[in-house]
Amino acid sequence: MRFMEEQRSKGAVDEQFQAFIEPERKNQRFQTLAQKLTEICWELCVETLGRSLDSRTHDCLVNCLNCFIDINNFMAYRVRNMVLVNPKKMDVEQTI
Numbered sequence: 001m002r003f004m005e006e007q008r009s010k011g012a013v014d015e016q017f018q019a020f021i022e023p024e025r026k027n028q029r030f031q032t033l034a035q036k037l038t039e040i041c042w043e044l045c046v047e048t049l050g051r052s053l054d055s056r057t058h059d060c061l062v063n064c065l066n067c068f069i070d071i072n073n074f075m076a077y078r079v080r081n082m083v084l085v086n087p088k089k090m091d092v093e094q095t096i
Helices: 002-009 015-045 055-085
Strands: none
């Protein structure tokens, strides 16, 4: 992030490009957090792997999956709203 700020202060980063990069950076941070939470959920649910899952492990993994789906739906909703509010920020073709 410091690199981008330094380059922007020098006038090296186009404002349209910066407007495109910022939501992508936030999206990447959110995706990383979602992956970490999924990993933690898996580790809490699965003590040992065997031929089949016991009901507690099954229910726990179903809950993890539902949370993962909710997170992805939330992200899709946010991206859709960002495009609707300001489509030029998300338009790569015009930015390049």
